[in-house]
Amino acid sequence: MAGGIRRAVIVHAGWFMLGIALLVPILDPLLPLEWKIAGHMNRIFIFAILGLGLNVVTGYTGLLNLGIAAFMAIGAYSYAILTCDIYPFRLGFWSAMPITICIGAIAGVVLGLPTIRLRGDYLAIVTLGFGEIVQDTLKNLDNITQGTQGINPLPAPTFWGHALNTQDKVAWYYLLLAFLALVVLVSRNLEHSRVGRSWIAIREDEIAATCMGVNPVKAKLVAFAMGAALASTSGGIYAALFSNSGEPGNYDFQISIIALCIVIIGGMGNISGVLLGAFVIGGFNSIVLDKLTTLLQQMGMVNTQNVLTVPGNWKYMIFGFALILAMRFKPEGLLPSRQLKAELHEAEEDERAENARGAA
Amino acid sequence: MPEPLLSIQNVVAGYGPIEALKGVSLNVRGGEIVTLIGANGAGKSSTLMCVSGLLRARKGTVHFDGADITGFKPHTIVEEGLAQVPEGRKIFPRLTVLENLELGAYLRRDKQAIKTDLEKMYHLFPILGERRKQLGGTLSGGEQQMLAIGRALMSRPKMLLMDEPSMGVAPILTAKIFATIRDLNREGMTILLVEQNAHLALKIAHRGYVIETGSIVLEDKAESLLNDPRVKEAYLGDDD
Ligand SMILES: Nc1ncnc2c1ncn2[C@@H]1O[C@H](COP(=O)(O)OP(=O)(O)OP(=O)(O)O)[C@@H](O)[C@H]1O
Numbered sequence: 001m002a003g004g005i006r007r008a009v010i011v012h013a014g015w016f017m018l019g020i021a022l023l024v025p026i027l028d029p030l031l032p033l034e035w036k037i038a039g040h041m042n043r044i045f046i047f048a049i050l051g052l053g054l055n056v057v058t059g060y061t062g063l064l065n066l067g068i069a070a071f072m073a074i075g076a077y078s079y080a081i082l083t084c085d086i087y088p089f090r091l092g093f094w095s096a097m098p099i100t101i102c103i104g105a106i107a108g109v110v111l112g113l114p115t116i117r118l119r120g121d122y123l124a125i126v127t128l129g130f131g132e133i134v135q136d137t138l139k140n141l142d143n144i145t146q147g148t149q150g151i152n153p154l155p156a157p158t159f160w161g162h163a164l165n166t167q168d169k170v171a172w173y174y175l176l177l178a179f180l181a182l183v184v185l186v187s188r189n190l191e192h193s194r195v196g197r198s199w200i201a202i203r204e205d206e207i208a209a210t211c212m213g214v215n216p217v218k219a220k221l222v223a224f225a226m227g228a229a230l231a232s233t234s235g236g237i238y239a240a241l242f243s244n245s246g247e248p249g250n251y252d253f254q255i256s257i258i259a260l261c262i263v264i265i266g267g268m269g270n271i272s273g274v275l276l277g278a279f280v281i282g283g284f285n286s287i288v289l290d291k292l293t294t295l296l297q298q299m300g301m302v303n304t305q306n307v308l309t310v311p312g313n314w315k316y317m318i319f320g321f322a323l324i325l326a327m328r329f330k331p332e333g334l335l336p337s338r339q340l341k342a343e344l345h346e347a348e349e350d351e352r353a354e355n356a357r358g359a360a
Numbered sequence: 361m362p363e364p365l366l367s368i369q370n371v372v373a374g375y376g377p378i379e380a381l382k383g384v385s386l387n388v389r390g391g392e393i394v395t396l397i398g399a400n401g402a403g404k405s406s407t408l409m410c411v412s413g414l415l416r417a418r419k420g421t422v423h424f425d426g427a428d429i430t431g432f433k434p435h436t437i438v439e440e441g442l443a444q445v446p447e448g449r450k451i452f453p454r455l456t457v458l459e460n461l462e463l464g465a466y467l468r469r470d471k472q473a474i475k476t477d478l479e480k481m482y483h484l485f486p487i488l489g490e491r492r493k494q495l496g497g498t499l500s501g502g503e504q505q506m507l508a509i510g511r512a513l514m515s516r517p518k519m520l521l522m523d524e525p526s527m528g529v530a531p532i533l534t535a536k537i538f539a540t541i542r543d544l545n546r547e548g549m550t551i552l553l554v555e556q557n558a559h560l561a562l563k564i565a566h567r568g569y570v571i572e573t574g575s576i577v578l579e580d581k582a583e584s585l586l587n588d589p590r591v592k593e594a595y596l597g598d599d600d
């Protein structure tokens with residue numbers, strides 16, 4: 001009963017959020033300068049796509065991946081190399097994007113093949129190492145990756161011959177929103193597909209899943225490939241948006257951790273949860289901190305000599321603290337998947353049952 | 361004598377230095393209920409796990425339905441038509457009853473037939489129908505056992521492997537479960553049943569094997585075993 005009502009509320013809230021998201025570019029010009037958010041939303045959409053990629057691997061399949069940023073980097077650099085004038089390919093956005101996504105998927109399989117049999121903690125360590133290796137490789141190949149300058153400029157998507165430039169803010173906004181909507185649809189379909197059910201079965205109990213006929217190696221490889229493909233998508237779009245591949249340091253461990261926070265604080269294995277997580281964490285990262293910095297600057301409270309007065313420098317401490325609080329008070333995330341909620345409250349219920357038995 | 365559906369030949373298996381099976385041989389013919397009885401740690405579950413692929417046989421062979429399935433991975437063995445109801449049930453506690461049953465049919469693609477089979481399971485175990493939206497882990501032990509049986513049947517297997525379906529189940533439900541096993545067999549299902557409750561198992565089985573510390577020590581018709589003094593003393597207690 002209550003579950004049905006709760007679901008209805010979430011569905012309505014979802015449509016409501018979509019409505020707001022569609023209206024942001026229209027309302028934004030009406031807002032005073034310090035309240036404008038449309039520009040920040042782009043990053044949030046990209047982080048949401050990255051989070052949904054990680055959600056496939058960690059949320060559905062239960063494999064802790066600490067190196068998802070590597071696949072975002074692979075996407076960004078693939079897109080850059082495929083499109084930039086200094087390389088022979090010189091593709092446009094629409095032909096480079098599908099290839100970028102495929103390269104991501106292949107990279108996912110390449111990481112997956114040797115590691116898929118590892119369990120839990122070991123897999124986490126290997127993915128963490130993979131993230132570092134990709135970053136170091138990009139750094140060392142600076143004659144290809146252009147080091148800290150990044151590969152640039154990159155072509156923007158064209159619509160009927162018209163290329164979006166950085167001035168077309170509204171068009172960019174809707175393009176990114178459309179990509180996010182597409183990724184949400186893909187995630188939804190995956191979740192309810194055969195392979196999606198095999199992921200959830202593996203997460204719940206791998207041995208029982210194999211006894212149902214699930215091939216765990218294949219299912220995990222597909223999860224790795226899909227997660228990497230989505231992360232690579234986010235990287236490709238990121239590069240296109242900024243017309244630059246970025247530098248290797250843009251895709252460091254912190255990005256992987258932000259993606260993980262989005263999935264965990266939002267709600268593992270639940271698409272709406274991940275979207276909410278991206279909005280809360282991305283919003284905090286790029287809107288709240290940014291506005292706070294401007295505000296403090298206006299009040300003359302930011303002292304460039306004193307790093308402690310810059311709110312951005314407090315970011316990871318605040319993230320860490322938020323994560324601790326979340327794990328203490330809402331370990332299943334803001335919008336958990338049903339299974340996760342069931343698991344985390346089992347202990348409480350056992351306790352309650354114990355107490356009831358004791359009282360009787 | 362017809363070719364057995366399942367044939368285990370001289371299987372040796374173990375865990376690290378422990379040799380749990382020291383050359384086990386056992387046959388099950390199509391349409392039979394065969395029971396494997398023995399004390400704690402005798403190697404009953406290990407024998408089943410060698411068949412279902414969860415434990416690797418170090419020596420010996422397992423043949424099923426004319427094919428050598430020794431060393432097959434668990435998921436391919438399900439594809440061959442061997443479903444198991446594992447020890448301790450191993451249902452998915454955080455998935456609903458319905459989702460558990462649907463996962464049982466994971467390898468099937470005939471949506472319509474899966475639906476009819478779901479209805480069959482609800483008919484076989486009405487409690488599962490009433491609880492279809494409930495999480496598997498919230499069912500009682502006996503209900504979970506029914507769910508595990510229903511889930512295994514959802515793959516439309518040629519044969520069922522069952523590991524101690526009476527474990528942790530109240531006597532009334534145990535009786536109901538054993539009656540269901542007999543009914544399933546009467547409709548043609550071949551069953552290898554592992555039990556510690558030798559009395560119950562031998563009552564519904566056609567034939568039985570007794571295993572002691574990794575070796576088969578007795579093999580006979582079920583009713584002969586029920587009356588065998590050695591079995592009576594070791595496994596049936598003094599109550600009859
Ligand atoms: N995972 C394991 N690791 C090490 N030894 C094991 C393992 N599983 C079983 N064994 C050992 O193998 C032997 C046979 O165990 P098995 O589980 O097959 O017995 P069983 O007949 O099913 O017993 P029970 O009636 O208690 O279920 C025992 O000595 C047991 O200690």
Ligand SMILES: [Mg+2]
Nearest residue numbers: 404405406447
């Ligand atoms: Mg056992």
